[in-house]
Amino acid sequence: MKFALATPALNNYPAAMAPWEPHAGGPEILRYARKADELSWDWLTIPEHIIMPTEMLEVMGSRFAEGIAASAVLMGATRRIHMLTYILALPYRHPLVLAKQIGTMEFLAGGRFTLGTAVGHLEREFEALGIPFEKRGPITDEYLQALKEIWTSDRPKFDGEYIKFDNVLVDPKPVQNPHPPIFIGGNSKPAMRRAAEHGDGWIPWLVTSEDLPGCIDYMKSLPAYEEKADRFEILVTTTAYKVEDYSHAEKGETHVAADRDSVLREIEALQKAGATSVQVMPPKLSTFGQCLEWIEWYDQEIIPQFR
Template sequence: MQLPVQSQSTLYTEPWEAGAGPEDLLAVARAAERAGFAYLASCDHVGIPRRLAATMSTVWYDPVATLAYLAAATDRVRLLSHVAIVALRHPLLTAKQYATLDHLSAGRLVLGVGAGHVPEEFEALGVDFRRRGALLDESLDALRAALGPEEYPEHHGTFHAFSGLGQRPRPAQPAVPLWVGGSSPAAVRRAALRGDGWLPQGDPRERLPAQLDRIRELRERAGLDGPFTAGAITEPLYVGTPRWEVGRRTLTGPADALAASLRAYRAMGVDQVQVRFRSRDRSELTDQIAAFGAEVGPLISEE
Protein backbone atom coordinates (compact mmCIF):
# COMPACT_ATOMS: atom_id res chain seq x y z
CA MET A 1 0.00 0.00 0.00
CA GLN A 2 0.95 3.62 -0.45
CA LEU A 3 1.26 5.32 2.90
CA PRO A 4 -1.26 7.95 3.97
CA VAL A 5 -0.19 11.33 5.35
CA GLN A 6 3.10 11.51 3.41
CA SER A 7 1.37 12.79 0.26
CA GLN A 8 -1.92 14.65 0.39
CA SER A 9 -3.29 15.07 -3.10
CA THR A 10 -7.04 15.71 -3.02
CA LEU A 11 -7.43 12.80 -5.45
CA TYR A 12 -7.03 10.30 -2.63
CA THR A 13 -6.35 11.90 0.76
CA GLU A 14 -8.83 11.44 3.60
CA PRO A 15 -9.76 14.55 5.62
CA TRP A 16 -8.20 13.22 8.84
CA GLU A 17 -4.74 13.11 7.24
CA ALA A 18 -4.45 16.92 7.27
CA GLY A 19 -3.83 16.86 11.01
CA ALA A 20 -1.78 13.65 11.06
CA GLY A 21 1.96 13.27 11.53
CA PRO A 22 4.86 10.90 12.24
CA GLU A 23 3.10 8.85 14.91
CA ASP A 24 0.29 8.10 12.45
CA LEU A 25 2.75 6.99 9.79
CA LEU A 26 4.38 4.67 12.30
CA ALA A 27 1.07 3.16 13.36
CA VAL A 28 0.02 2.50 9.78
CA ALA A 29 3.40 1.05 8.81
CA ARG A 30 3.40 -1.32 11.78
CA ALA A 31 -0.19 -2.35 11.08
CA ALA A 32 0.66 -3.13 7.46
CA GLU A 33 3.66 -5.21 8.48
CA ARG A 34 1.61 -7.17 11.02
CA ALA A 35 -1.04 -7.78 8.36
CA GLY A 36 1.50 -9.26 5.95
CA PHE A 37 1.56 -6.50 3.36
CA ALA A 38 4.36 -6.73 0.78
CA TYR A 39 5.50 -3.09 0.75
CA LEU A 40 4.96 0.45 1.96
CA ALA A 41 5.23 3.19 -0.66
CA SER A 42 6.14 6.87 -0.45
CA CYS A 43 5.85 9.52 -3.18
CA ASP A 44 8.23 12.21 -4.42
CA HIS A 45 7.80 15.89 -5.23
CA VAL A 46 10.29 18.62 -4.38
CA GLY A 47 7.93 21.57 -4.68
CA ILE A 48 4.37 22.22 -5.88
CA PRO A 49 3.58 25.44 -7.80
CA ARG A 50 0.72 27.61 -6.63
CA ARG A 51 -1.33 26.77 -9.73
CA LEU A 52 -1.48 23.10 -8.70
CA ALA A 53 -1.54 23.43 -4.91
CA ALA A 54 -5.32 23.39 -4.57
CA THR A 55 -5.43 19.91 -6.12
CA MET A 56 -2.06 18.40 -5.26
CA SER A 57 -1.50 20.25 -1.95
CA THR A 58 2.06 21.04 -0.89
CA VAL A 59 2.36 18.11 1.54
CA TRP A 60 4.85 15.68 0.01
CA TYR A 61 7.29 14.07 2.42
CA ASP A 62 10.74 13.21 1.12
CA PRO A 63 10.67 9.49 0.24
CA VAL A 64 14.20 8.65 1.37
CA ALA A 65 13.75 10.26 4.78
CA THR A 66 10.26 8.79 5.18
CA LEU A 67 11.21 5.24 4.23
CA ALA A 68 14.37 5.35 6.34
CA TYR A 69 12.30 6.50 9.32
CA LEU A 70 9.93 3.58 8.85
CA ALA A 71 12.73 1.10 8.17
CA ALA A 72 13.85 1.44 11.77
CA ALA A 73 10.34 0.69 13.02
CA THR A 74 9.71 -2.40 10.85
CA ASP A 75 11.50 -5.66 10.13
CA ARG A 76 10.07 -7.36 7.06
CA VAL A 77 7.91 -5.13 4.87
CA ARG A 78 9.61 -3.76 1.74
CA LEU A 79 10.11 -0.05 1.12
CA LEU A 80 9.06 1.37 -2.25
CA SER A 81 9.52 4.82 -3.75
CA HIS A 82 6.36 5.32 -5.78
CA VAL A 83 7.76 7.08 -7.62
CA ALA A 84 11.11 8.85 -7.31
CA ILE A 85 11.60 11.55 -9.94
CA VAL A 86 15.20 10.58 -10.49
CA ALA A 87 15.76 12.92 -13.46
CA LEU A 88 15.71 15.84 -10.99
CA ARG A 89 18.89 14.61 -9.31
CA HIS A 90 22.32 13.38 -10.33
CA PRO A 91 22.28 9.56 -10.35
CA LEU A 92 25.26 9.38 -7.98
CA LEU A 93 23.30 11.38 -5.41
CA THR A 94 20.24 9.16 -5.90
CA ALA A 95 22.42 6.05 -5.62
CA LYS A 96 24.05 7.30 -2.41
CA GLN A 97 20.69 7.95 -0.77
CA TYR A 98 18.96 4.75 -1.81
CA ALA A 99 22.00 2.49 -1.36
CA THR A 100 22.20 3.74 2.21
CA LEU A 101 18.49 3.10 2.69
CA ASP A 102 18.86 -0.45 1.36
CA HIS A 103 21.88 -1.03 3.59
CA LEU A 104 20.12 0.27 6.70
CA SER A 105 16.96 -1.73 6.01
CA ALA A 106 18.81 -5.01 5.34
CA GLY A 107 17.88 -5.13 1.67
CA ARG A 108 14.22 -4.09 1.64
CA LEU A 109 14.32 -1.32 -0.98
CA VAL A 110 12.38 -1.32 -4.24
CA LEU A 111 13.29 1.78 -6.26
CA GLY A 112 10.28 2.95 -8.21
CA VAL A 113 11.02 5.73 -10.69
CA GLY A 114 8.99 8.02 -12.92
CA ALA A 115 9.41 10.89 -15.36
CA GLY A 116 7.60 13.60 -13.39
CA HIS A 117 4.91 15.95 -14.64
CA VAL A 118 5.41 19.36 -12.99
CA PRO A 119 7.45 21.71 -15.25
CA GLU A 120 8.10 24.25 -12.48
CA GLU A 121 9.91 21.63 -10.38
CA PHE A 122 12.34 20.93 -13.18
CA GLU A 123 12.83 24.62 -13.95
CA ALA A 124 13.59 25.48 -10.31
CA LEU A 125 16.21 22.72 -10.13
CA GLY A 126 17.80 23.62 -13.47
CA VAL A 127 16.65 20.50 -15.34
CA ASP A 128 15.12 20.60 -18.84
CA PHE A 129 11.53 19.36 -18.48
CA ARG A 130 11.29 18.62 -22.20
CA ARG A 131 14.14 16.11 -21.93
CA ARG A 132 12.88 14.35 -18.85
CA GLY A 133 12.19 11.10 -20.73
CA ALA A 134 15.71 10.88 -22.11
CA LEU A 135 17.10 11.86 -18.70
CA LEU A 136 15.11 9.12 -17.01
CA ASP A 137 16.25 6.53 -19.55
CA GLU A 138 19.88 7.36 -18.93
CA SER A 139 19.33 7.63 -15.17
CA LEU A 140 18.09 4.04 -15.16
CA ASP A 141 21.28 2.88 -16.86
CA ALA A 142 23.40 4.95 -14.49
CA LEU A 143 21.53 3.68 -11.43
CA ARG A 144 21.98 0.07 -12.49
CA ALA A 145 25.72 0.72 -12.39
CA ALA A 146 25.72 2.86 -9.25
CA LEU A 147 23.49 0.47 -7.26
CA GLY A 148 25.33 -2.63 -8.39
CA PRO A 149 28.01 -4.52 -6.47
CA GLU A 150 30.98 -2.38 -7.57
CA GLU A 151 32.41 0.03 -5.02
CA TYR A 152 33.64 2.23 -7.88
CA PRO A 153 30.74 2.29 -10.37
CA GLU A 154 31.21 3.62 -13.89
CA HIS A 155 28.85 5.23 -16.36
CA HIS A 156 29.45 7.29 -19.50
CA GLY A 157 26.36 8.81 -21.07
CA THR A 158 24.96 11.89 -22.77
CA PHE A 159 23.91 13.67 -19.57
CA HIS A 160 26.02 12.03 -16.87
CA ALA A 161 29.46 10.48 -16.61
CA PHE A 162 31.31 9.13 -13.60
CA SER A 163 34.10 6.72 -12.74
CA GLY A 164 36.73 6.30 -10.05
CA LEU A 165 34.45 7.52 -7.26
CA GLY A 166 33.90 4.97 -4.50
CA GLN A 167 30.54 4.77 -2.79
CA ARG A 168 29.99 2.82 0.39
CA PRO A 169 27.92 1.43 1.96
CA ARG A 170 26.80 -0.72 -0.92
CA PRO A 171 23.19 -1.92 -1.10
CA ALA A 172 22.47 -5.06 0.89
CA GLN A 173 20.77 -6.59 -2.15
CA PRO A 174 22.91 -7.88 -5.04
CA ALA A 175 20.58 -5.98 -7.37
CA VAL A 176 18.04 -3.38 -6.23
CA PRO A 177 14.76 -3.87 -8.17
CA LEU A 178 13.94 -0.92 -10.44
CA TRP A 179 10.23 -0.54 -11.12
CA VAL A 180 9.10 2.05 -13.67
CA GLY A 181 5.95 4.06 -13.08
CA GLY A 182 3.63 5.57 -15.66
CA SER A 183 0.93 4.56 -18.12
CA SER A 184 1.80 6.53 -21.25
CA PRO A 185 3.16 4.59 -24.24
CA ALA A 186 6.66 5.88 -23.45
CA ALA A 187 6.41 4.83 -19.80
CA VAL A 188 5.12 1.36 -20.68
CA ARG A 189 7.94 0.91 -23.17
CA ARG A 190 10.49 2.13 -20.62
CA ALA A 191 9.17 -0.29 -18.02
CA ALA A 192 9.28 -3.22 -20.43
CA LEU A 193 12.76 -2.58 -21.76
CA ARG A 194 14.61 -0.96 -18.86
CA GLY A 195 12.74 -1.95 -15.71
CA ASP A 196 12.33 -4.93 -13.44
CA GLY A 197 8.68 -4.06 -12.95
CA TRP A 198 5.83 -1.74 -13.92
CA LEU A 199 3.83 0.59 -11.66
CA PRO A 200 0.76 1.79 -13.57
CA GLN A 201 -0.66 5.18 -12.72
CA GLY A 202 -4.43 5.02 -12.57
CA ASP A 203 -5.16 2.52 -15.32
CA PRO A 204 -8.72 1.20 -14.91
CA ARG A 205 -9.15 -2.55 -14.92
CA GLU A 206 -10.38 -2.67 -18.48
CA ARG A 207 -7.20 -1.02 -19.77
CA LEU A 208 -4.72 -3.25 -17.95
CA PRO A 209 -4.84 -6.36 -20.20
CA ALA A 210 -3.79 -4.37 -23.28
CA GLN A 211 -1.01 -2.65 -21.34
CA LEU A 212 0.28 -5.97 -20.00
CA ASP A 213 0.12 -7.54 -23.46
CA ARG A 214 2.19 -4.64 -24.78
CA ILE A 215 4.82 -5.15 -22.08
CA ARG A 216 5.04 -8.87 -22.82
CA GLU A 217 5.33 -8.19 -26.54
CA LEU A 218 8.11 -5.64 -26.08
CA ARG A 219 10.06 -7.88 -23.75
CA GLU A 220 9.74 -10.92 -25.99
CA ARG A 221 10.81 -8.92 -29.02
CA ALA A 222 13.87 -7.66 -27.12
CA GLY A 223 14.75 -11.15 -25.87
CA LEU A 224 14.21 -10.20 -22.21
CA ASP A 225 13.13 -13.14 -20.08
CA GLY A 226 14.29 -12.18 -16.59
CA PRO A 227 12.01 -11.62 -13.60
CA PHE A 228 9.47 -8.85 -14.08
CA THR A 229 6.80 -7.65 -11.63
CA ALA A 230 3.63 -6.15 -13.09
CA GLY A 231 1.51 -4.10 -10.74
CA ALA A 232 -1.93 -2.54 -10.47
CA ILE A 233 -3.64 0.00 -8.25
CA THR A 234 -7.04 -1.22 -7.13
CA GLU A 235 -10.20 0.72 -6.62
CA PRO A 236 -10.58 2.11 -3.08
CA LEU A 237 -11.55 -0.66 -0.64
CA TYR A 238 -13.62 -1.04 2.51
CA VAL A 239 -13.72 -4.43 4.22
CA GLY A 240 -17.26 -5.12 5.40
CA THR A 241 -20.36 -2.97 5.14
CA PRO A 242 -19.62 0.72 5.71
CA ARG A 243 -21.98 2.82 7.79
CA TRP A 244 -20.95 6.00 6.04
CA GLU A 245 -20.69 7.20 2.44
CA VAL A 246 -17.46 5.75 1.01
CA GLY A 247 -18.05 6.71 -2.64
CA ARG A 248 -19.56 4.81 -5.53
CA ARG A 249 -16.22 3.57 -6.86
CA THR A 250 -15.23 1.93 -3.58
CA LEU A 251 -15.29 -1.86 -3.45
CA THR A 252 -17.08 -2.95 -0.29
CA GLY A 253 -18.41 -6.17 1.15
CA PRO A 254 -17.38 -9.37 2.89
CA ALA A 255 -13.91 -10.83 2.56
CA ASP A 256 -14.84 -13.47 -0.01
CA ALA A 257 -16.40 -10.90 -2.34
CA LEU A 258 -13.41 -8.56 -2.13
CA ALA A 259 -10.97 -11.43 -2.65
CA ALA A 260 -12.88 -12.63 -5.72
CA SER A 261 -12.75 -9.13 -7.17
CA LEU A 262 -9.01 -8.82 -6.55
CA ARG A 263 -8.27 -12.28 -7.98
CA ALA A 264 -9.34 -10.88 -11.34
CA TYR A 265 -6.10 -8.90 -11.39
CA ARG A 266 -4.07 -12.07 -11.09
CA ALA A 267 -5.98 -13.55 -14.03
CA MET A 268 -4.82 -10.58 -16.14
CA GLY A 269 -1.19 -11.32 -15.32
CA VAL A 270 -0.75 -8.81 -12.48
CA ASP A 271 1.81 -9.85 -9.85
CA GLN A 272 1.11 -7.30 -7.11
CA VAL A 273 -1.75 -4.96 -6.30
CA GLN A 274 -1.54 -1.72 -4.38
CA VAL A 275 -4.56 -1.09 -2.16
CA ARG A 276 -6.01 1.99 -0.48
CA PHE A 277 -8.71 1.91 2.19
CA ARG A 278 -11.37 4.50 2.89
CA SER A 279 -11.21 5.67 6.49
CA ARG A 280 -12.35 8.46 8.80
CA ASP A 281 -9.42 8.31 11.19
CA ARG A 282 -6.21 6.42 11.86
CA SER A 283 -7.94 3.81 13.99
CA GLU A 284 -10.39 2.94 11.25
CA LEU A 285 -7.56 2.68 8.74
CA THR A 286 -5.48 0.35 10.91
CA ASP A 287 -8.62 -1.73 11.59
CA GLN A 288 -9.19 -1.98 7.83
CA ILE A 289 -5.57 -3.03 7.27
CA ALA A 290 -5.88 -5.71 9.95
CA ALA A 291 -9.17 -7.00 8.56
CA PHE A 292 -7.76 -7.16 5.06
CA GLY A 293 -4.70 -9.06 6.22
CA ALA A 294 -6.65 -11.54 8.31
CA GLU A 295 -9.74 -12.06 6.16
CA VAL A 296 -9.11 -11.01 2.53
CA GLY A 297 -5.42 -11.68 1.93
CA PRO A 298 -5.55 -15.44 2.58
CA LEU A 299 -8.40 -15.79 0.06
CA ILE A 300 -6.70 -13.93 -2.80
CA SER A 301 -4.36 -16.82 -3.55
CA GLU A 302 -7.19 -19.34 -3.64
CA GLU A 303 -8.50 -20.58 -6.96
Protein backbone atom coordinates in the same frame (compact mmCIF):
# COMPACT_ATOMS: atom_id res chain seq x y z
CA MET B 1 -0.21 -11.98 -5.70
CA LYS B 2 1.67 -9.39 -3.64
CA PHE B 3 0.12 -6.49 -1.74
CA ALA B 4 1.41 -2.94 -1.39
CA LEU B 5 -0.23 -0.71 1.20
CA ALA B 6 -0.47 3.04 0.66
CA THR B 7 0.98 5.05 3.54
CA PRO B 8 -1.55 7.72 4.56
CA ALA B 9 -0.89 11.28 5.76
CA LEU B 10 2.36 11.59 3.75
CA ASN B 11 0.32 13.57 1.26
CA ASN B 12 -3.06 15.28 1.24
CA TYR B 13 -4.25 14.37 -2.24
CA PRO B 14 -7.90 15.49 -2.16
CA ALA B 15 -9.35 12.69 -4.31
CA ALA B 16 -8.25 9.92 -1.93
CA MET B 17 -7.65 11.58 1.45
CA ALA B 18 -9.51 10.37 4.55
CA PRO B 19 -10.92 12.95 7.00
CA TRP B 20 -8.35 12.17 9.72
CA GLU B 21 -5.25 12.51 7.53
CA PRO B 22 -4.76 16.33 7.44
CA HIS B 23 -4.38 16.34 11.22
CA ALA B 24 -2.08 13.30 11.42
CA GLY B 25 1.69 13.43 11.74
CA GLY B 26 4.71 11.30 12.52
CA PRO B 27 3.29 9.35 15.48
CA GLU B 28 0.30 8.13 13.47
CA ILE B 29 2.34 7.31 10.38
CA LEU B 30 4.92 5.34 12.39
CA ARG B 31 2.20 3.45 14.25
CA TYR B 32 0.53 2.61 10.93
CA ALA B 33 3.83 1.37 9.45
CA ARG B 34 4.53 -0.82 12.47
CA LYS B 35 1.04 -2.31 12.28
CA ALA B 36 1.53 -3.16 8.58
CA ASP B 37 4.93 -4.63 9.46
CA GLU B 38 3.28 -6.96 11.99
CA LEU B 39 0.88 -8.18 9.32
CA SER B 40 1.65 -9.72 5.91
CA TRP B 41 1.72 -6.67 3.62
CA ASP B 42 4.67 -6.77 1.19
CA TRP B 43 5.33 -3.06 0.70
CA LEU B 44 4.47 0.33 2.08
CA THR B 45 4.16 2.82 -0.77
CA ILE B 46 5.67 6.28 -0.33
CA PRO B 47 4.27 9.22 -2.35
CA GLU B 48 6.50 12.07 -3.42
CA HIS B 49 6.78 15.51 -4.92
CA ILE B 50 9.58 17.96 -4.12
CA ILE B 51 7.52 21.12 -4.53
CA MET B 52 3.89 21.73 -5.38
CA PRO B 53 3.08 24.52 -7.86
CA THR B 54 0.51 26.81 -6.26
CA GLU B 55 -1.85 26.42 -9.21
CA MET B 56 -2.04 22.67 -8.44
CA LEU B 57 -2.90 23.12 -4.77
CA GLU B 58 -6.64 22.60 -5.16
CA VAL B 59 -6.35 19.32 -7.09
CA MET B 60 -3.18 17.82 -5.57
CA GLY B 61 -2.93 19.29 -2.08
CA SER B 62 0.09 20.92 -0.48
CA ARG B 63 1.72 18.02 1.35
CA PHE B 64 3.93 15.43 -0.31
CA ALA B 65 6.78 13.69 1.47
CA GLU B 66 10.31 13.40 0.13
CA GLY B 67 10.54 9.74 -0.78
CA ILE B 68 14.05 8.80 0.34
CA ALA B 69 13.85 10.49 3.74
CA ALA B 70 10.41 8.99 4.39
CA SER B 71 11.59 5.53 3.33
CA ALA B 72 14.63 5.74 5.60
CA VAL B 73 12.56 6.68 8.64
CA LEU B 74 9.98 3.97 7.99
CA MET B 75 12.64 1.33 7.33
CA GLY B 76 14.18 2.24 10.68
CA ALA B 77 10.80 1.91 12.37
CA THR B 78 10.02 -1.54 10.92
CA ARG B 79 11.73 -4.92 10.64
CA ARG B 80 10.23 -6.87 7.73
CA ILE B 81 8.15 -4.83 5.30
CA HIS B 82 9.66 -3.28 2.17
CA MET B 83 9.37 0.35 1.07
CA LEU B 84 8.34 1.36 -2.46
CA THR B 85 8.57 4.95 -3.67
CA TYR B 86 5.33 5.59 -5.53
CA ILE B 87 6.64 7.46 -7.47
CA LEU B 88 10.03 9.22 -7.36
CA ALA B 89 10.81 11.37 -10.43
CA LEU B 90 14.27 10.16 -11.43
CA PRO B 91 15.54 13.30 -13.24
CA TYR B 92 15.43 15.19 -9.91
CA ARG B 93 18.30 13.12 -8.45
CA HIS B 94 21.94 12.86 -9.40
CA PRO B 95 22.51 9.10 -9.75
CA LEU B 96 25.56 9.09 -7.50
CA VAL B 97 23.60 10.73 -4.69
CA LEU B 98 20.51 8.55 -5.13
CA ALA B 99 22.55 5.35 -5.40
CA LYS B 100 24.39 6.28 -2.21
CA GLN B 101 21.19 7.07 -0.31
CA ILE B 102 19.55 3.79 -1.31
CA GLY B 103 22.71 1.77 -0.70
CA THR B 104 23.00 3.27 2.78
CA MET B 105 19.36 2.50 3.63
CA GLU B 106 19.70 -1.07 2.44
CA PHE B 107 22.98 -1.56 4.30
CA LEU B 108 21.40 -0.44 7.57
CA ALA B 109 17.99 -2.09 7.12
CA GLY B 110 18.97 -5.37 5.48
CA GLY B 111 17.59 -4.51 2.04
CA ARG B 112 13.84 -3.85 1.91
CA PHE B 113 13.70 -1.05 -0.67
CA THR B 114 12.14 -0.95 -4.13
CA LEU B 115 12.70 2.09 -6.32
CA GLY B 116 9.44 3.10 -7.95
CA THR B 117 10.40 5.78 -10.42
CA ALA B 118 9.33 7.60 -13.58
CA VAL B 119 10.15 10.60 -15.72
CA GLY B 120 7.90 13.02 -13.79
CA HIS B 121 5.05 15.14 -15.15
CA LEU B 122 4.83 18.51 -13.33
CA GLU B 123 6.63 20.93 -15.64
CA ARG B 124 6.80 23.68 -13.01
CA GLU B 125 8.49 21.27 -10.61
CA PHE B 126 11.22 20.74 -13.20
CA GLU B 127 11.54 24.49 -13.70
CA ALA B 128 11.93 25.11 -9.97
CA LEU B 129 14.68 22.46 -9.76
CA GLY B 130 16.46 23.72 -12.88
CA ILE B 131 16.03 20.49 -14.87
CA PRO B 132 15.04 20.52 -18.56
CA PHE B 133 11.49 19.13 -18.76
CA GLU B 134 11.75 18.29 -22.45
CA LYS B 135 14.81 16.09 -21.80
CA ARG B 136 13.26 14.09 -18.95
CA GLY B 137 12.89 10.88 -20.99
CA PRO B 138 16.52 10.60 -22.16
CA ILE B 139 17.76 11.73 -18.73
CA THR B 140 15.73 8.99 -17.04
CA ASP B 141 17.02 6.29 -19.40
CA GLU B 142 20.60 7.34 -18.76
CA TYR B 143 20.17 7.65 -15.00
CA LEU B 144 18.69 4.14 -14.81
CA GLN B 145 21.77 2.75 -16.51
CA ALA B 146 24.05 4.78 -14.26
CA LEU B 147 22.33 3.56 -11.07
CA LYS B 148 22.85 -0.07 -12.06
CA GLU B 149 26.50 0.61 -12.87
CA ILE B 150 27.05 2.22 -9.47
CA TRP B 151 25.32 -0.58 -7.59
CA THR B 152 26.88 -3.53 -9.40
CA SER B 153 30.46 -2.44 -10.17
CA ASP B 154 33.34 -2.29 -7.68
CA ARG B 155 34.80 0.64 -9.61
CA PRO B 156 31.85 2.20 -11.41
CA LYS B 157 32.30 4.43 -14.40
CA PHE B 158 29.85 6.02 -16.79
CA ASP B 159 30.23 8.28 -19.80
CA GLY B 160 26.86 9.62 -20.86
CA GLU B 161 25.38 12.85 -22.14
CA TYR B 162 23.92 13.89 -18.79
CA ILE B 163 26.15 12.10 -16.27
CA LYS B 164 29.84 11.19 -16.26
CA PHE B 165 32.02 9.64 -13.57
CA ASP B 166 35.16 7.49 -13.35
CA ASN B 167 37.79 6.49 -10.80
CA VAL B 168 35.27 6.50 -7.94
CA LEU B 169 34.22 4.10 -5.20
CA VAL B 170 30.66 3.97 -3.91
CA ASP B 171 30.22 1.98 -0.70
CA PRO B 172 28.11 0.63 1.00
CA LYS B 173 26.42 -1.32 -1.76
CA PRO B 174 22.77 -2.34 -1.57
CA VAL B 175 21.97 -5.67 0.05
CA GLN B 176 19.61 -6.95 -2.65
CA ASN B 177 21.25 -8.62 -5.65
CA PRO B 178 22.02 -7.64 -8.28
CA HIS B 179 20.48 -4.35 -7.11
CA PRO B 180 17.25 -3.10 -5.50
CA PRO B 181 14.24 -3.78 -7.73
CA ILE B 182 13.24 -0.92 -10.03
CA PHE B 183 9.59 -0.45 -10.95
CA ILE B 184 8.86 2.06 -13.71
CA GLY B 185 5.72 4.18 -13.68
CA GLY B 186 3.78 5.72 -16.55
CA ASN B 187 1.06 4.71 -18.98
CA SER B 188 2.60 5.73 -22.30
CA LYS B 189 4.35 3.35 -24.69
CA PRO B 190 7.72 5.00 -23.91
CA ALA B 191 7.10 4.29 -20.21
CA MET B 192 6.21 0.67 -20.92
CA ARG B 193 9.26 0.34 -23.15
CA ARG B 194 11.39 1.81 -20.34
CA ALA B 195 9.91 -0.67 -17.87
CA ALA B 196 10.63 -3.61 -20.18
CA GLU B 197 14.17 -2.48 -20.96
CA HIS B 198 15.37 -1.10 -17.63
CA GLY B 199 12.88 -2.19 -14.97
CA ASP B 200 11.93 -5.14 -12.85
CA GLY B 201 8.29 -4.09 -12.83
CA TRP B 202 5.72 -1.62 -14.10
CA ILE B 203 3.48 0.69 -12.04
CA PRO B 204 0.72 2.16 -14.22
CA TRP B 205 -1.52 5.06 -13.22
CA LEU B 206 -5.24 5.18 -14.07
CA VAL B 207 -5.06 1.82 -15.83
CA THR B 208 -8.06 -0.45 -15.29
CA SER B 209 -8.47 -4.21 -15.57
CA GLU B 210 -9.97 -3.57 -19.03
CA ASP B 211 -6.88 -1.62 -20.16
CA LEU B 212 -4.28 -3.92 -18.66
CA PRO B 213 -4.17 -6.86 -21.13
CA GLY B 214 -3.39 -4.61 -24.08
CA CYS B 215 -0.57 -2.91 -22.17
CA ILE B 216 0.91 -6.25 -21.16
CA ASP B 217 0.70 -7.53 -24.73
CA TYR B 218 2.68 -4.49 -25.87
CA MET B 219 5.42 -5.09 -23.30
CA LYS B 220 5.54 -8.78 -24.20
CA SER B 221 6.18 -7.77 -27.81
CA LEU B 222 9.43 -6.04 -26.79
CA PRO B 223 12.59 -8.20 -26.97
CA ALA B 224 13.85 -6.98 -23.58
CA TYR B 225 10.76 -8.31 -21.80
CA GLU B 226 11.24 -11.98 -22.58
CA GLU B 227 14.23 -12.63 -20.31
CA LYS B 228 12.50 -11.11 -17.28
CA ALA B 229 8.90 -12.23 -17.92
CA ASP B 230 8.86 -14.79 -15.09
CA ARG B 231 9.96 -12.25 -12.46
CA PHE B 232 8.47 -9.01 -13.80
CA GLU B 233 6.02 -7.35 -11.40
CA ILE B 234 2.93 -5.58 -12.71
CA LEU B 235 1.62 -3.57 -9.79
CA VAL B 236 -1.76 -1.89 -10.28
CA THR B 237 -3.64 0.28 -7.81
CA THR B 238 -7.07 -0.92 -6.77
CA THR B 239 -8.28 2.66 -6.29
CA ALA B 240 -10.70 3.74 -9.03
CA TYR B 241 -9.54 7.35 -9.24
CA LYS B 242 -12.02 9.72 -10.87
CA VAL B 243 -9.41 12.25 -11.98
CA GLU B 244 -7.95 13.45 -15.24
CA ASP B 245 -4.43 12.35 -16.07
CA TYR B 246 -1.79 15.07 -15.62
CA SER B 247 -4.25 17.82 -14.57
CA HIS B 248 -5.58 15.75 -11.62
CA ALA B 249 -8.92 17.55 -11.93
CA GLU B 250 -11.66 15.48 -10.32
CA LYS B 251 -14.31 14.07 -12.68
CA GLY B 252 -16.39 12.58 -9.89
CA GLU B 253 -15.98 10.97 -6.49
CA THR B 254 -13.09 8.53 -6.17
CA HIS B 255 -14.45 5.34 -4.64
CA VAL B 256 -12.36 2.89 -2.61
CA ALA B 257 -13.95 -0.55 -2.21
CA ALA B 258 -14.19 -1.48 1.47
CA ASP B 259 -16.47 -4.53 1.82
CA ARG B 260 -15.23 -8.09 1.32
CA ASP B 261 -17.16 -9.00 -1.82
CA SER B 262 -16.28 -5.77 -3.66
CA VAL B 263 -12.61 -6.02 -2.73
CA LEU B 264 -12.38 -9.65 -3.82
CA ARG B 265 -14.04 -8.93 -7.18
CA GLU B 266 -11.70 -5.99 -7.72
CA ILE B 267 -8.53 -7.99 -7.13
CA GLU B 268 -9.77 -11.02 -9.05
CA ALA B 269 -10.40 -8.80 -12.09
CA LEU B 270 -6.91 -7.30 -11.91
CA GLN B 271 -5.30 -10.71 -11.40
CA LYS B 272 -7.17 -12.16 -14.36
CA ALA B 273 -6.06 -9.18 -16.47
CA GLY B 274 -2.41 -9.88 -15.66
CA ALA B 275 -1.53 -7.94 -12.51
CA THR B 276 0.95 -9.70 -10.22
CA SER B 277 0.63 -7.15 -7.39
CA VAL B 278 -1.83 -4.54 -6.21
CA GLN B 279 -1.52 -1.27 -4.34
CA VAL B 280 -4.29 -0.83 -1.78
CA MET B 281 -5.52 2.52 -0.51
CA PRO B 282 -7.53 2.33 2.73
CA PRO B 283 -11.05 3.75 2.33
CA LYS B 284 -11.96 7.23 3.53
CA LEU B 285 -12.67 6.21 7.10
CA SER B 286 -13.44 8.80 9.76
CA THR B 287 -10.72 7.98 12.27
CA PHE B 288 -7.18 6.71 12.43
CA GLY B 289 -8.28 3.83 14.65
CA GLN B 290 -10.78 2.67 12.05
CA CYS B 291 -8.01 2.73 9.44
CA LEU B 292 -5.78 0.47 11.56
CA GLU B 293 -8.68 -1.92 12.07
CA TRP B 294 -9.39 -1.98 8.32
CA ILE B 295 -5.83 -2.87 7.26
CA GLU B 296 -5.82 -5.68 9.82
CA TRP B 297 -9.20 -6.89 8.52
CA TYR B 298 -7.84 -6.81 4.97
CA ASP B 299 -4.80 -8.80 6.04
CA GLN B 300 -6.99 -11.48 7.59
CA GLU B 301 -9.86 -11.63 5.11
CA ILE B 302 -8.43 -10.69 1.71
CA ILE B 303 -4.72 -11.35 1.40
CA PRO B 304 -4.91 -15.08 2.30
CA GLN B 305 -7.29 -15.62 -0.62
CA PHE B 306 -4.52 -14.72 -3.09
CA ARG B 307 -1.42 -16.27 -1.53
